[in-house]
Amino acid sequence: MKNTRFLLVHRLMMMVFCFLCAASLHISANSAILPIPEVPSVPAPLVNLGEALFHDTRLSADNTISCASCHDLSHNGADRRPFSVGIGGAVGKIRSPSVYNSAFDLAQFWDGRAIDLQSQVDGPIHDEVEMGSDWESIITKLNNDPEITQRFNTVFRNGINADNIREALAAFQKTLILTDSPFDRWLAGDHSALTLQQLRGYELFRSYGCISCHQGANVGGNMFSRMGSLENYFELKGDAISQADLGRYNVTGNPNHRYVFKVPSLRTAALNDFFFHDSSANSLEEAIVTMARFQLGRQLPEQHVADIAAFIHSLTGTHPRLSTQLNSSTEQH
Numbered sequence: 001m002k003n004t005r006f007l008l009v010h011r012l013m014m015m016v017f018c019f020l021c022a023a024s025l026h027i028s029a030n031s032a033i034l035p036i037p038e039v040p041s042v043p044a045p046l047v048n049l050g051e052a053l054f055h056d057t058r059l060s061a062d063n064t065i066s067c068a069s070c071h072d073l074s075h076n077g078a079d080r081r082p083f084s085v086g087i088g089g090a091v092g093k094i095r096s097p098s099v100y101n102s103a104f105d106l107a108q109f110w111d112g113r114a115i116d117l118q119s120q121v122d123g124p125i126h127d128e129v130e131m132g133s134d135w136e137s138i139i140t141k142l143n144n145d146p147e148i149t150q151r152f153n154t155v156f157r158n159g160i161n162a163d164n165i166r167e168a169l170a171a172f173q174k175t176l177i178l179t180d181s182p183f184d185r186w187l188a189g190d191h192s193a194l195t196l197q198q199l200r201g202y203e204l205f206r207s208y209g210c211i212s213c214h215q216g217a218n219v220g221g222n223m224f225s226r227m228g229s230l231e232n233y234f235e236l237k238g239d240a241i242s243q244a245d246l247g248r249y250n251v252t253g254n255p256n257h258r259y260v261f262k263v264p265s266l267r268t269a270a271l272n273d274f275f276f277h278d279s280s281a282n283s284l285e286e287a288i289v290t291m292a293r294f295q296l297g298r299q300l301p302e303q304h305v306a307d308i309a310a311f312i313h314s315l316t317g318t319h320p321r322l323s324t325q326l327n328s329s330t331e332q333h
């Protein structure tokens with residue numbers, strides 16, 4: 001209990017601290033990409049229960065949508081569509097990010113409104129364009145199923161309840177860590193793990209200053225930053241600005257947090273079909289050009305864009321649930 005409270009306070013302090021770093025936009029001498037930490041060992045029955053719940057459509061009001069509907073684990077842990085479709089065909093307003101490696105992020109969601117994976121769960125469950133459900137009806141449905149009831153009873157002393165569902169889903173997602181990427185092998189001393197182009201890309205990623213925001217084990221996910229630090233990205237959208245575009249402002253109400261988002265991890269970016277919270281880019285190269293312009297005020301030569309893209313491909317690790325075909329296609333770069 002003491003430990004949990006310490007972690008909570010620690011996380012809050014990190015959030016404030018990281019926000020200040022991002023706001024001042026210094027390219028810190030300490031900016032670095034860190035190796036993927038060891039995957040935590042979580043008891044198998046709890047992980048398996050979480051995996052079953054992740055694929056269970058009974059978590060949605062009309063039994064049609066599961067977490068996996070919008071987080072495709074065989075692809076990139078996110079959605080292949082620009083915006084996810086929830087119950088009754090409702091279309092969301094923000095892109096579904098990957099659940100791979102999200103356990104390492106300082107907070108969950110683009111605006112960081114959930115402090116951890118446990119509290120994240122209430123978001124999609126209650127969101128009327130996602131699962132549109134409530135705990136009472138989910139617990140009733142699950143209690144009517146002897147098999148799942150038995151599985152809860154094996155893992156938890158107090159059976160099916162909201163806390164235990166959150167706990168199992170979080171435990172499963174903590175195991176969704178991509179490991180053994182070419183870049184991690186290179187960090188560990190394997191000099192042949194990266195191609196010359198990827199090495200050039202890494203150097204450019206550092207020298208242009210991408211690393212001032214995309215850093216740490218997730219190459220992102222450890223600070224908040226404004227989308228459009230040097231040029232107003234949202235001005236170009238004109239009337240099309242949505243509530244979701246306001247980002248962290250929706251959480252804090254602080255006008256300085258308008259258009260501020262969690263810097264996304266680049267660990268799965270090479271597998272994305274769409275980029276940014278609003279899916280405004282549909283190729284990695286386009287996303288890199290946009291970033292250079294709006295975050296750094298730079299126009300990159302085509303060769304530099306290609307080199308940085310090759311480097312971002314080297315960040316993608318493997319996981320038994322990722323389709324092997326995709327893994328090998330990323331390794332060609």
Ligand code: HEC
Pocket residue numbers: 054059065066067068069070071084085086087092094095096097098099102105107108109110111117120121124125129130131169173
């Ligand atoms: C209808 C589509 C949909 C469903 C169903 C759904 N999600 Fe999501 N998920 C999203 C979208 C969209 C976001 C981003 C929302 C935001 O940031 O405001 C998201 C964000 C997340 C994040 C945060 C990741 C990050 O990098 O910040 C996690 C973790 C997550 N979902 C897990 C789950 C779990 C667990 C379930 C099932 C209980 C679930 N999702 C159900 C679409 C969905």
Ligand code: HEC
Pocket residue numbers: 025205208209210211212213214224225226227229261262263264265266269272274275276277278284287288291292295296308
């Ligand atoms: C000032 C901080 C900052 C800098 C510098 C920065 N980024 Fe970003 N990056 C962000 C933020 C914030 C987002 C999310 C923006 C959004 O979704 O609206 C993002 C998103 C991205 C994405 C899309 C990821 C996804 O899943 O949608 C890519 C790719 C990316 N950045 C690469 C780069 C590259 C390459 C550079 C250097 C040329 C760079 N970034 C520089 C903050 C930064």
